[in-house]
Each structure stands twice: as C-alpha cells, then as structure tokens.
Amino acid sequence: AQSVTQPDIHITVSEGASLELRCNYSYGATPYLFWYVQSPGQGLQLLLKYFSGDTLVQGIKGFEAEFKRSQSSFNLRKPSVHWSDAAEYFCAVSGAGGGNKLTFGTGTQLKVEL
Amino acid sequence: DAGITQSPRHKVTETGTPVTLRCHQTENHRYMYWYRQDPGHGLRLIHYSYGVKDTDKGEVSDGYSVSRSKTEDFLLTLESATSSQTSVYFCAIRQVMNTEAFFGQGTRLTVV
Numbered sequence: 001a002q003s004v005t006q007p008d009i010h011i012t013v014s015e016g017a018s019l020e021l022r023c024n025y026s027y028g029a030t031p032y033l034f035w036y037v038q039s040p041g042q043g044l045q046l047l048l049k050y051f052s053g054d055t056l057v058q059g060i061k062g063f064e065a066e067f068k069r070s071q072s073s074f075n076l077r078k079p080s081v082h083w084s085d086a087a088e089y090f091c092a093v094s095g096a097g098g099g100n101k102l103t104f105g106t107g108t109q110l111k112v113e114l
Numbered sequence: 115d116a117g118i119t120q121s122p123r124h125k126v127t128e129t130g131t132p133v134t135l136r137c138h139q140t141e142n143h144r145y146m147y148w149y150r151q152d153p154g155h156g157l158r159l160i161h162y163s164y165g166v167k168d169t170d171k172g173e174v175s176d177g178y179s180v181s182r183s184k185t186e187d188f189l190l191t192l193e194s195a196t197s198s199q200t201s202v203y204f205c206a207i208r209q210v211m212n213t214e215a216f217f218g219q220g221t222r223l224t225v226v
Contacts, residue, residue: 009154032212043204044157044217051212090156092215100145100164101172102208102215106156 002027004093004105012111013081021076021108023091033074034092035065050074086112117141120205120218127225133192135221137205145208146188148180150201163188195225
C-alpha cells in the first residue's frame with residue numbers, strides 16, 4: 001500500500017533562514033509526488049509536483065523539491081523563508097495503479113519567527 | 115480557481131442522525147475524492163470515485179457511504195453520525211492520474 005511519512009510535526013525557523021521539510025514515500029512503482037500548503041481555515045493549494053524528468057522541480061512562492069528515488073524522498077526546500085510562509089505543509093503520493101488514490105502525509109506545521 | 119463547491123460549509127448535527135455532504139464540480143473531471151482532516155492525522159481518504167457509479171473505499175471508510183450518479187456530483191453520507199465523525203471534510207477533483215488534485219474549501223461538521 002502506498003504511504004507518506006512526514007517526520008517533522010512542527011518546525012520553527014527565523015525569517016530569512018533556509019527551510020527544508022522532509023517527506024518519505026512508499027510506492028511500488030514510479031510515483032507522482034506533490035506538495036500542498038494550507039493556511040489556517042483555508043483549503044489546500046498546490047506548491048509543486050513531480051511526475052517524471054528532472055528530479056529538481058520548481059514551484060510557486062520560491063519553493064523547490066528534489067525527488068530522490070534511492071532514498072524514497074521528496075523534500076521541500078526554500079532558501080529564504082518569509083513570515084507569510086507560516087502554514088501547514090502536506091506531501092502526497094499517487095500513481096498509475098491502486099485506483100489512482102492520492103495519499104497524504106500527516107503534515108508539517110511551519111512557524112516563522114520574526 | 116477550479117470550479118468545486120462543497121455544501122454545506124458548516125453543519126452541526128446530533129448523534130445518530132443521517133448527514134449528507136455534497137461536492138459539486140464544473141470541471142468535468144473524472145476523479146473525485148472525499149477526505150477528512152483531523153489534527154495529527156493529516157488528510158485521510160474516505161472514498162473516491164473514478165467515474166459515474168464507480169467508487170471505492172479509502173483508508174477510513176467505515177461509517178461512510180458515497181454515491182456518484184452524475185459526473186459533477188459526489189455525495190458523502192454518514193448513515194448514523196457519531197461524535198468521532200466530527201471533522202473537517204474536503205472534497206477534491208482530479209482530471210487524470212498525472213495531474214494535481216484541486217480542493218474545495220471544506221465542510222466543518224460537528225456531531226453533538
């Protein structure tokens with residue numbers, strides 16, 4: 001069965017510092033991978049996605065993520081965090097099999113200190 | 115923004131009563147999903163649909179049923195609501211497998 005692990009429940013960084021949110025997935029074939037962000041009381045917005053090709057993908061708001069098949073990871077990074085980046089971040093995995101289910105991790109809550 | 119609407123947005127109901135949540139899309143997307151979101155659990159898949167009258171269970175389907183009689187509507191029913199079903203419910207739509215999902219604004223359901 002497919003699954004996603006986000007080992008960090010909460011992360012606090014200072015504004016202007018770099019950020020890396022971890023995501024490990026389990027899927028039997030080549031996965032489709034996503035990062036979503038959720039601001040308080042809001043729905044989910046897509047940050048970026050990986051389907052194939054270049055393993056370093058760029059997203060909105062200055063975020064990027066790198067797919068590492070050997071480590072089953074898809075970590076999200078940002079070189080300089082802004083106070084408006086405070087939110088909850090979700091990693092998700094899908095694929096061609098399994099009825100096209102989209103499975104999410106438990107999320108990482110990001111706090112930004114000014 | 116993707117054309118996806120959830121109704122109602124908020125609902126308070128009593129234990130043991132039936133409840134139906136509606137997800138309506140105007141995008142003609144094939145796939146539709148129902149998730150529940152609870153603190154510490156992220157989004158957990160309840161049921162999903164890959165076409166009209168084609169549905170399947172997710173990881174937390176007990177106590178829930180779904181129906182999809184037309185492409186644009188995906189209904190989630192709690193046959194007899196329990197307090198453990200108090201949650202925020204999100205609907206999502208997806209065109210094909212290698213595209214992202216778009217989410218509705220959520221329905222906050224409280225079972226008292």
